[in-house]
Amino acid sequence: MVATREPAVVDRTTTLETLLQTPAGKRMMTCIQCGTCGGTCPYGDTMDFSPRLVINMLRGGFMDEVIKSESLLQCVACYACMAKCPRGIRLTDVLLPLVKEQVLVTHTPMPAEFQKSLENMNRYGNPMGESPRKRAAWTATAGVKIPIMAELKREVDVLWFVECYTSFYARGQDNSRATARLFNALGVDFAILGNEEKCAGECGQLTWESGLFESLAEYNMKVFNKYKFRRLVTGDAHAYNAFHFRYPMFGLTQPAEHTTQFLARHLDRLKPMLKKPLDLTVTYHDACCLGRATGSYDEGRALLQAIPGVKLVEMVHNRVNSLCCGGGGGGMWLDTYYKQKGMDRLSDRRVKEAIATGADVLAVACPYEISRFEDALKVVPHTKPIVVRDVVELLAESLA
Amino acid sequence: MKPIVPKKHEPVRIGYYICHCGTNIAAMVDVEAVAKYVATLPNVAVSRHYKYMCSDPGQELIQQDIREHRLNRIVVEACSPLLHEHTFRKATEAAGLNPFYCQMVNTREHNSWVHTDRAEATRKAMALAHAAIERVPHHKSLEVKKVPINPDVLIVGGGIAGIHAALTLANAGKMVYLVEREPTIGGHMAKFDKTYPTLDCAMCVLSPKMAAVGSHPNIHLWTYSEVAKVDGYVGNFQVTVRRKPRYIVEDLCTGCQECVAACVFKEPKFPDEFNLGLGKRKPVFLPFAQAIPPIVMIDPEVCLNFKRGKNPDGTHTVSDKCKKTCVQACGDRKAIDFKQTEETKNITVGTIVMATGFKIFDARRTPFFGYGIYPNVYNALEVERLINASGPTEGEIVLRNGQRPKKVAIVHCVGSRDENTNRWCSRVCCLYSLKLAHLIKEHTDAEVYNFYIDMRTPGKGMEEFYNRVAEEGMHLIRGKVADVYPDPNDGATGRVVVQAEDTLTNKILKIPVDMVVLSVGLEPHPEADNLRRLFNLSCSSEGWFLERHVKLAPVSTFTDGIFLAGCCQGPKDIPDSVAQAGAAAAEAMALIDKGHIEQEPNTAYILADECSGCKSCIPLCPYSAISFDESRQKAIINEALCKGCGTCVAACPSGSIVQNLFEDDEIFSEIEGLLAPVPA
Numbered sequence A: 001m002v003a004t005r006e007p008a009v010v011d012r013t014t015t016l017e018t019l020l021q022t023p024a025g026k027r028m029m030t031c032i033q034c035g036t037c038g039g040t041c042p043y044g045d046t047m048d049f050s051p052r053l054v055i056n057m058l059r060g061g062f063m064d065e066v067i068k069s070e071s072l073l074q075c076v077a078c079y080a081c082m083a084k085c086p087r088g089i090r091l092t093d094v095l096l097p098l099v100k101e102q103v104l105v106t107h108t109p110m111p112a113e114f115q116k117s118l119e120n121m122n123r124y125g126n127p128m129g130e131s132p133r134k135r136a137a138w139t140a141t142a143g144v145k146i147p148i149m150a151e152l153k154r155e156v157d158v159l160w161f162v163e164c165y166t167s168f169y170a171r172g173q174d175n176s177r178a179t180a181r182l183f184n185a186l187g188v189d190f191a192i193l194g195n196e197e198k199c200a201g202e203c204g205q206l207t208w209e210s211g212l213f214e215s216l217a218e219y220n221m222k223v224f225n226k227y228k229f230r231r232l233v234t235g236d237a238h239a240y241n242a243f244h245f246r247y248p249m250f251g252l253t254q255p256a257e258h259t260t261q262f263l264a265r266h267l268d269r270l271k272p273m274l275k276k277p278l279d280l281t282v283t284y285h286d287a288c289c290l291g292r293a294t295g296s297y298d299e300g301r302a303l304l305q306a307i308p309g310v311k312l313v314e315m316v317h318n319r320v321n322s323l324c325c326g327g328g329g330g331g332m333w334l335d336t337y338y339k340q341k342g343m344d345r346l347s348d349r350r351v352k353e354a355i356a357t358g359a360d361v362l363a364v365a366c367p368y369e370i371s372r373f374e375d376a377l378k379v380v381p382h383t384k385p386i387v388v389r390d391v392v393e394l395l396a397e398s399l400a
Numbered sequence B: 001m002k003p004i005v006p007k008k009h010e011p012v013r014i015g016y017y018i019c020h021c022g023t024n025i026a027a028m029v030d031v032e033a034v035a036k037y038v039a040t041l042p043n044v045a046v047s048r049h050y051k052y053m054c055s056d057p058g059q060e061l062i063q064q065d066i067r068e069h070r071l072n073r074i075v076v077e078a079c080s081p082l083l084h085e086h087t088f089r090k091a092t093e094a095a096g097l098n099p100f101y102c103q104m105v106n107t108r109e110h111n112s113w114v115h116t117d118r119a120e121a122t123r124k125a126m127a128l129a130h131a132a133i134e135r136v137p138h139h140k141s142l143e144v145k146k147v148p149i150n151p152d153v154l155i156v157g158g159g160i161a162g163i164h165a166a167l168t169l170a171n172a173g174k175m176v177y178l179v180e181r182e183p184t185i186g187g188h189m190a191k192f193d194k195t196y197p198t199l200d201c202a203m204c205v206l207s208p209k210m211a212a213v214g215s216h217p218n219i220h221l222w223t224y225s226e227v228a229k230v231d232g233y234v235g236n237f238q239v240t241v242r243r244k245p246r247y248i249v250e251d252l253c254t255g256c257q258e259c260v261a262a263c264v265f266k267e268p269k270f271p272d273e274f275n276l277g278l279g280k281r282k283p284v285f286l287p288f289a290q291a292i293p294p295i296v297m298i299d300p301e302v303c304l305n306f307k308r309g310k311n312p313d314g315t316h317t318v319s320d321k322c323k324k325t326c327v328q329a330c331g332d333r334k335a336i337d338f339k340q341t342e343e344t345k346n347i348t349v350g351t352i353v354m355a356t357g358f359k360i361f362d363a364r365r366t367p368f369f370g371y372g373i374y375p376n377v378y379n380a381l382e383v384e385r386l387i388n389a390s391g392p393t394e395g396e397i398v399l400r401n402g403q404r405p406k407k408v409a410i411v412h413c414v415g416s417r418d419e420n421t422n423r424w425c426s427r428v429c430c431l432y433s434l435k436l437a438h439l440i441k442e443h444t445d446a447e448v449y450n451f452y453i454d455m456r457t458p459g460k461g462m463e464e465f466y467n468r469v470a471e472e473g474m475h476l477i478r479g480k481v482a483d484v485y486p487d488p489n490d491g492a493t494g495r496v497v498v499q500a501e502d503t504l505t506n507k508i509l510k511i512p513v514d515m516v517v518l519s520v521g522l523e524p525h526p527e528a529d530n531l532r533r534l535f536n537l538s539c540s541s542e543g544w545f546l547e548r549h550v551k552l553a554p555v556s557t558f559t560d561g562i563f564l565a566g567c568c569q570g571p572k573d574i575p576d577s578v579a580q581a582g583a584a585a586a587e588a589m590a591l592i593d594k595g596h597i598e599q600e601p602n603t604a605y606i607l608a609d610e611c612s613g614c615k616s617c618i619p620l621c622p623y624s625a626i627s628f629d630e631s632r633q634k635a636i637i638n639e640a641l642c643k644g645c646g647t648c649v650a651a652c653p654s655g656s657i658v659q660n661l662f663e664d665d666e667i668f669s670e671i672e673g674l675l676a677p678v679p680a
């Protein structure tokens, strides 16, 4: 099947000018202009420059024209183009972010909502501008004890990187509380960073706000280096992506796992604890950063199927062909901009497919999706009720 | 002329020649300096450089020197021995010297072509020359042995390539064994309706050839059979063939099909393999109307007279539960035999032609085209069957719901040119896609959309064919399909949307169609690797059988006496498959008609006095050339089987195996020469 990308080191200093001399750039020279990328892109029909065309403009030396257009701001970093490209060209994580960064530099002002989020990330370490000192406040409601690295003062097996939405947003905290219960039930030796943690900066990377991403990554690495832990686990698919692909360039040596991957590895022990039947028909949305980015399609599904009473159904677009929720690559903070441009919301498109399955639950594995799909369900008409739940929430509910 | 054998103690007199090879060698090696240097080495009587040693005057030079300077050893420093060792040995022999007194040094492939520093390359040429000058005095006079060749030929695979090779050889009077795995010959071509570029009816040209194979006195046709074992070597291969039971006595069945009509199953009920499951057949059936051999077979998996399921050894047990109306219908012909078992045939042949063809790409591996998910997505071979008058719909192109499609999308390059599946271009898909576009339009008058990446139509008449189809009003869209999904505006007709970027208009197209045809690529059989081992062949990294030389020996393999024909060597169309089959037959005939195989004398032999009888060498020999003489308690090497690989020589713990042309003193002197200092 479609190749999953190994964490490969892309030179941090690469620019659009030097790209074609790098190994990733040499691959771009092999592009056969088949248009699979443009044809699969969820916003392909509104882009002035499809990914395919960007490559040919790059090879022809016409990048100025591409950057003059705002077209590439529509890239939601969903990996669809890259996963299907017959030449294995690194569009989503190498070429397109480089172009996007230039577009953002050229087009001032940036879309306001987007600008604000980047500023918040820079100033507060989270895109919503919440107080960093309240980052660990949710732990009071966790129901189980959440050890904090700075207090624990010893090596742990799992450093759990909680991330922003899951720390501050009520629906995100549901995810964190569920994860805490699951870790507790499994007897995982874990701790979190608490208020020391800052946004992993993944979207900074995929929008290639490279300065911002680097400062966040360097900050987090400094904190990591203070402590001893054997693996990094996070429930945020975007943060996982950053740890998997990018942080190794900043010196991260421990393996990173997404909670679904971690829990699926312990399914033998977890399954007997899932005693409470849920009697739900569930459809699973593949998060781009888990599925196409790293080939992790099965873990979320295996966990859901381990819950007694859960019947799994698939949407029309699934696995490698999944449809993006539209939150990646900065899309999370570009909704207003997209609306102004008359583009439809990808989360609306996606929930239509979920509704069509007749499922009771749209299960997700990325905190962005909770809010995006819940918003979409408010506007997309449906008769049978359907709710959005993270996989971990369902698992925790099934714990006896 | 009887070769001159230098008398013992006669002084060694070497003639040395370095070739310029135009500028191939001379541009990187100072040939004059090398010749001057070699003249100073011991035993060298003549040392020369010359523009083209392989030319007639070059060879003449060697012969003249042998006579005039009484040379008894020759060293030629030139290109690869693969190309010209034969030439220079012959020249040496022509002057009356044993050809094995000639040694070649490869200074082109091993030196001038791969280096960029002329001074260093010149020094390397000197060192290589010195090595040969030290080695050649130890050479002995050797004799080329001739072994007779068995004139019979085995052909594996009865597609168009195997059929053509079989007929060519059989018409030339050779006895041919044609082994085909399926119950009928014909291969893929038998499934097509028409063939590009001429649009002639496939079976009209194929069926006479199939029938000729079936009735040819020189062809033993064994269908529903597989090669189980191959031993021996060129000229003398021992082959074991397994003939699977079809529960019909081949010689007694007349192909009348009265049994089929009489079967207790009134209607055909089981998926029909020849029609890729698009049609149905009974438990007793003729594979297809023009099958060769034209005899029926019984499928024990579904026939009521057998117990359900296979036994662990793969056989089936008779249940005797059926009324056997078929047997009654067959009557006195007595062709039905429920007790038939697998039969093993042992044959000896001198040469083998591999013609096992290809397999189509399984489109399920690229799930976003919807194959196996949406019923109206077909692969191209299925559509060939739908168009075919003898197919499941008698040539009506209809969807599974019986409706005629009004809009059809043909998706090129499915499982080709793609690093996620197969990297190669399958060569025939663009053209067969155009053919299918034409045929679909002709049969249904549908709107046809061909989505292609690059339209590849090389070959005689092919571009003209492309032009003709384009003129008929096809939509030719340059862009690969990226997604296929159910049409949201469709009720229940199963219409799907095909989404692609039209790369020439920069537009994303979302075209609702009734039918999608996936132009699947060609790939090697999954069992090709087993065949490779069975026949001791090599495969390319993709799994196609590897030819000996891509340009100069395109149908030969690295195993002498085994030749390749058709798509088992790589994707190609019918004209090329047939051309290759003819070439393979000619190569086999060239060997057979010579009557004997010449054996390189670089074989190993055992010094009987020194052999301790430990038998370590016996299991190591890849050619099973070593046996054990129980009475004398010594190992012996069969010269006719030995290929000179040297494995046993290195393994013998008592050092009692010697290999001609690779004797210890030859090798050690060569190393000494190589390591000797050369002038700066």
Ligand SMILES: Cc1cc2nc3c(=O)[nH]c(=O)nc-3n(C[C@H](O)[C@H](O)[C@H](O)COP(=O)(O)OP(=O)(O)OC[C@H]3O[C@@H](n4cnc5c(N)ncnc54)[C@H](O)[C@@H]3O)c2cc1C
Binding pocket: B156, B157, B158, B159, B160, B161, B162, B179, B180, B181, B182, B185, B186, B187, B188, B189, B192, B194, B195, B196, B197, B225, B226, B227, B355, B356, B357, B358, B359, B360, B380, B381, B384, B428, B432, B435, B525, B527, B531, B565, B566, B567, B568, B572, B573, B574, B575, B577
């Ligand atoms: C959809 C489609 C349409 C095409 N249309 C055209 C066209 O219009 N014109 C054209 O020129 N070309 C066309 N081609 C190409 C054409 O099919 C090939 O060129 C041709 O079939 C090659 O013949 P072959 O004998 O090498 O292989 P095959 O046709 O594959 O025959 C190989 C035979 O070997 C047998 N075999 C395999 N393994 C074994 C084994 N282990 N032991 C014994 N027997 C074995 C198989 O059962 C088969 O009978 C088309 C191909 C496809 C897929």
Ligand code: SF4
Binding pocket: A030, A031, A032, A033, A034, A035, A036, A037, A038, A051, A052, A055, A081, A084, A085, A086, A087, A088, A089, A091
């Ligand atoms: S999918 Fe890959 S090869 Fe095709 S046009 Fe896009 S980048 Fe080029």
Ligand code: SF4
Binding pocket: A037, A040, A041, A042, A043, A044, A051, A074, A075, A076, A077, A078, A079, A080, A081, A082, A091, A092, A096
């Ligand atoms: S990553 Fe997704 S949104 Fe971006 S160009 Fe590729 S397919 Fe389009």
